[in-house]
Amino acid sequence: MYKSEKQTIFYVLGLYLSSTLLLIATLFATYYFYKQDELMHAEREILKEYSSALEEKLLFVHENSDERYEYPRFENFKSAIYDIDKKLIFSTLDTKIDNLDKDFFFKGSNSYYISSLKPHYLGAAYSVVEKKRKPIDILNDLIITALIIITITIITSFFLVKLVLKPLRDNLRLLDNFIKETTHELNTPITTILANIETLDSKSCDEKSMRKLQRIKTASTTISNLYQDLVYLLLNHQISSQNEELNISEILNQRVHYFSQAANVKKLNLHVDIKEGVCFNADRQKIERLIDNILSNAIKYTNKSTTIKVVLTQHTFSVSDEGKGMSQDEIRTIFQRYRRFDKTQGGFGIGYSIIKSIIDEYCIKINIESELDKGTKVTLTW
Amino acid sequence: MVKIILLALISLTFLNASSFEENCLSCHGNDFKFNMMMKKYTQKYSSEKRIKEAIFDYLKEPTSEKSVLPYEYINRFGTKEKTTLDDKTLREMIDVYYDRFNLRSKIY
Structure with missing residues (x-):
């Protein structure tokens, strides 16, 4: 294989692969973000249910207690309540929430949902529920799939380039063979001419x-x-x-x-x-x-x-x-x-x-x- | 000096407390009703500042719109009379009321 031929193969391969990789990356990124969005939506729905459960319990405690009020606690999530001036009333959360304006967000490994409450049972105007965030475990699968696709693409593109360059290679080989044969035919007459001139x-x-x-x-x-x-x-x-x-x-x-x-x-x-x-x-x-x-x-x-x-x-x-x-x-x-x-x-x-x-x-x-x-x-x- | 201030504060608290008995409990009677009222105010106004302000506002000028009690109750018994206390005393009484009956400090 000639150097220029190798270079062409590398250029075509590079161009073909980079465009394919770009396409794969775009598709996978879109899929990843779509999944992430879907997961966020699911998380939000779960937290919304938790928030409703908390509100129900707050109502129950508010209506049925007189001297002491036992704050409702749940196994699968933690919560906090704030008054209308955004001062903390009670919390079972591990972290402090500074901003009550966003209704749904992630912080560290947890997801949070904030909802406004009215009437204000136990004085709560805002409730915050916190749960462990479900990790998105599709990234590894995506990387493995991408690697398989890339490998197949490399192999396919290599054969494709070889196929495209075949006519060019044949022409070069023809030229080489022609020169080779002509050279052999030239040898005898040249030697004869030179030898005779010298003598x-x-x-x-x-x-x-x-x-x-x-x-x-x-x-x-x-x-x-x-x-x-x-x-x-x-x-x-x-x-x-x-x-x-x-x-x-x-x-x-x-x-x-x-x-x-x-x-x-x-x-x-x-x-x-x-x-x-x-x-x-x-x-x-x-x-x-x-x-x-x-x-x-x-x-x-x-x-x-x-x-x-x-x-x-x-x-x-x-x-x-x-x-x-x-x-x-x-x-x-x-x-x-x-x-x-x-x-x-x-x-x-x-x-x-x-x-x-x-x-x-x-x-x-x-x-x-x-x-x-x-x-x-x-x-x-x- | 510190002792004097501390004694003054304690005596002021007792003074306020005894004023509360005199100014409020003498008519309203038992704790149960006060508890109920605080629950109603908390449910409607949420924060300490807003609860105190709403109570003050109502006592100064009681109307059925301002009342936290059910319409049927007001319709039957009417609103209470205007307070005869001056603003300063009234605010002090409201502070004592809030300190004794607020829900926030009773949550555990």
Whole structure:
């Protein structure tokens, strides 16, 4: 699975899941509040009955006692009575009630109901009844149900995304297979062309033929380079690195020489400043791919008759050209596979994808400084 | 000094109490009726302040509307006569009456 494909799956999954979760959360919250409301209503009705029972008892005590008045007490609830000026007359409550304006409320783990009384038996103008609040025990069930639904949604959405992306994946696979097969077919003719040009005797050709031959050599080098890139990319996951202590200075000199012909065709001035004896522990083939891609990009995208600077120090390698440059947005997306900004130039847009995979493997930092119409400077630091 | 004040207060209470016997109980007779009246006032006016105010108001100007007794009773026996006590004494008597007969202090 490609990185971009994974990213798409995550984005779609994220979007799908977040909208589903939002829907579930809204539904569950509505249900929870509805249940809570229902429970409150039930509590209120129970307390109302208790209040009526208290009123009846108050009437009985008021009418049937003379010397002493026994305040009515109940098993399942507690109560208090207040006079019309809201002064406490008698209470069996555990807490003090300050506000008699609300008729029904919760305080701590208790629920309260306040009702006005008339006539005022025992002087009571307000009665307060208190009972233990019935807890809402649907929250745990709701959470478990929500978790099950979310799990099912995640699984479903994963398969859904896979299904939606299938045509895209098939197309990518087709493209990969096409490149793979084309690459195999390219190998033999390129090798033949390059080998034969090398063995040609330059003295037996006139100047005009020689120039033509040089152009053929440059073109073949470009194709060969592209071939190497494709092979690297196709076999990238199958070959393990053969790391060894490499003389980077030596390799760089060879690669600059290898590209000098292509540079000559564009009449480029190669300014080379290579520190001798710079070594790095890595796979030779990968380092060559890295250098080749940076150099070939610089040659490919620079303007004619300009200067390309190649500088190697103990810990840095930089190549700067005087080409058309890139915008900040282009630099941000440069490492994506098949990303090409200039369609007038040949190539598959895989160069920077290869560069990225190699620098990531060897923990090399890359810095791309670019200004439109002025040029680009690529610096590697290790 | 404290003793003197305490003695004065106690003697004042007894003085008030004996005035109550003289001003109220001499006509109204036994406690039962007073109990009944207090129940009626409590049932209608609820708080101490309002009960005392209602009693004062009635005794100063007794009318059938102000009375807490049933209409039939008033119709038969009529309302009582206006009090001859001055406002201060009347309020003191009402205070004694409330202190002795209020329901609030008898709830247990």
